[in-house]
Amino acid sequence: MPLKLNNFDPHDPTKVIPLDPDAPQHAAMMDDLQGNILKGHGRHHTAHIFIKFGKDPTQARKWVKKISETVTTAFNQRKIALARRKALDSGENWKETTFRGFVLSAKGYQALGFKNDQIPSDPKFRKGMKASGQDLNDRPSQEWERPYRDEIHAMIILAHKNEAILKVESRELRDDIENTKGALKEIATEEGRVLPLDKNGNIVEHFGYVDGRSQPLFLQEDIESEKKKEGIDQYDPSTPLSSVLIEDPNGGKESQSYGSYFVFRKLEQNVKGFKDAEARLAEVLKLKDEEAERAGALVVGRFEDGTPITLQKSDGMDVPAFNNFNYHKDRNGSKCPLQGHIRKINPREQSQEERGHRIARRGITYGKRREDMGDRPEDGVGLLFMCFQADIANQFERLQQMANATSGGLDPIIGQKGDKKIPLQQQWPCEWAGENRNTQPFDFQGFVTLKGGEYFFAPSISFLKSLG
Template identity: 40%
Template structure:
């Protein structure tokens, strides 16, 4: 076993990057979002079916990876910059995952990745449906097609130095929170066009983070805090948890082997990936609320039987996160409490055995605790559809994503043997009251209706009496699939990585023209068979070498005089280098301009000043960006001290940048 394998199998806490960091090679090789959530408020999920020649698809995959896919190290670097109030690079966060069918299309034996039958068969297979309790007939059409890959793209509002301010405004208004940021929306259209070369999009999901209007914390459509009690891998997260807990009742730490699995197709010792489960779970908010109120009414013999407690019985926590095993009402003092287990409630008189959180995380009740903790999953879900306040019955819910090292012993075991079984954790207690049955039944009239199940609930919290009451399963599975998150080296292996440290002198348009002129000059020298790199008489660096050195470009010499160096192919190699350089400069400028357009649109929506900082009356980042490119800029500032321009300035500047992008593309 290699040193890196030993680390992954041990309870190894990764320290923060750049702070005596020893695992940069590992984080640079695994995709982001696996051991740490990407943290963006918005995401788009594109389900792909590959088309065309597999070798060309592979090249397209590498090209796409170089441009969009985010490694765990890049994610960590951005996180540190953000914490230090430094500028974070303007970039969409990206993941890329493959199904077994996708690997097969590319010419790989999927058993190289895993021999797990569920991964190899796919989630649509009847055997897998039977195990998980799904009904493919209820799935959305896109999920019923063969899926080869999933692209996850995530972003936030992009408004330069005022991004955090805009995000705070967004959190205060759920309608704004649901609205997709301009940057993500416009990038998705560009990405779809690029993907058409290698694949077709067979399904698309759009997600957003719901937040409590009171606390700003993440919630799901039934109103409960989301993302509670995750396995922790990073030292920063573990240290933060230790500030609130001594880990005496529950230790949330996990070895990397819980979530990382060796990628045999990767090119490095650190090549690891992770298995992803994707399930679109529709939540009937109106039906849930009605059943919670009905349960509270049935338990009204207790003065504490109210909807908050009835909902907590089902979920295992109150909406604010308070564990129902610790309290019979919401308690802000312990709403973030995670240092508990169920030893003090062996009969389920406080937290029923069928409650969701007790079913999916028994905290040592089901078997040996160390073994049970390796059954956990790493959740990365996000919401979709109308807001809970609209009480949607369909087309809203959770895009459930979870990572793990082993599908069979983690998600599949949890869903099949824990959630779907009436006899787990005690005989005849019922399935998971939230996700135990994720399909609907057909009633006598041929209509699909929620599956109803009978449960026994504590009549009074903490006492032995029980009340029997039916509760319907208001969560319906609408489609999903199993994926593997490949290592970065595998994804990049089909095409060399483009230059990222582009250094040029002067204004971009002039720089592009200067590189074109230098290409023409090289061709002229090639026709004359003249030396390049050093002057033939003085052996001093010539203009070609100086031009390349100033831009940190590799240069090939060709001399046949006092010094013999290189060969005649050097002309063509240098021309190719400059051609790639022109392309890189163009792409970088197009990308920067697209980001600036998105910022202008966000400023327009917020009616913020452009051109001058509203408080200091100093030129802002828009003026600098336009000025560096010799582009005309229209000001719009309206405050107590200055009135300049009008609201048409936003669109005029956007049109200017679109014209600039068109020029670059031509």
């Protein structure tokens, strides 16, 4: 029986019937699906090895087939995670494992000898990220870092808890690529590393804010755990599979082979510029001392510790990085401005249509900081932004376009104007929930720069194994 991707409850179309990984049909699908799609791999160090295939597709295919033996399936990712938790809970030793993933660009399919009609059909994927530059107000690709100006055919992700082990495995794999004598070559390797966790054990990004909290959930057990933690009655993260999976056109197992489109963007963060602008915004809004924290929270939509600004005027909510909220009691944006990053790209309306725009974010920070994060680099650090989805135009590109939309003000973190001359639109509330809607204009933008990227597809395991 084919998997029901549009898995809304027929009796209550506002609810999703999530995936039960123990059900045989779902387990079989997860055994042919790559990990990291339905749920993040959770390791704190990553290597992203970008590859270009040579002129001989036969050699390249053989190599990909060999690699496919090491790719982590969604089924195994879960099995390992459950065994790890059990071992750690009962005080047993646990040997950490490496996560491996493999994604192909449309040019990569072609270089492996696939014809256009055999390549996954998303038009945005087939054309590649550079072709979307105008639609996204991206910097011209001639200004990207050199390796990204070139054609990229594939990327391998390695991830491990331990940086030293990861480095050895990454070196071995890159040596192996070199030994293929031109059948493929490494064109760049990016290293992701999670920054020191905050006091509540949460992951933060370089501007200092908790990140990765709000995610679409697909597995029954993840939704159950969210229900227990803080409820899902104000914001339901359960999301249909049709937002993240498509049937792999080249899959080897009928009705069981799925894949997902994968967006990669290297986004550099100017930490000094951002922090200085936060301080200037606080001055403009006359927010002093402890209240000054609110300036940054207006920009992000959450305080640094993750407290949503639409719920309270200062940080420190009991449950860190609370996610069961919406903006129904803040329609005019007097608590969280409409342009605040998390509000601009997720108004939390929860209709079937809105859930269809969600992306499974799987990014990781890159670049080194001082141990205490007291430094404020202007370049060399940022986010390796990554996300999975079923439709690039309707999901990643739509979100980036919402961020770029000037009505209500540009998204102050990721909004891009391109070379368009756009008058200042952002208005910032001076008081939290102030009744007179007293606002001040302030231009907050330009601290995130695109350094390069590409659109990929994470194919089914049976497809990878069929190469060669």
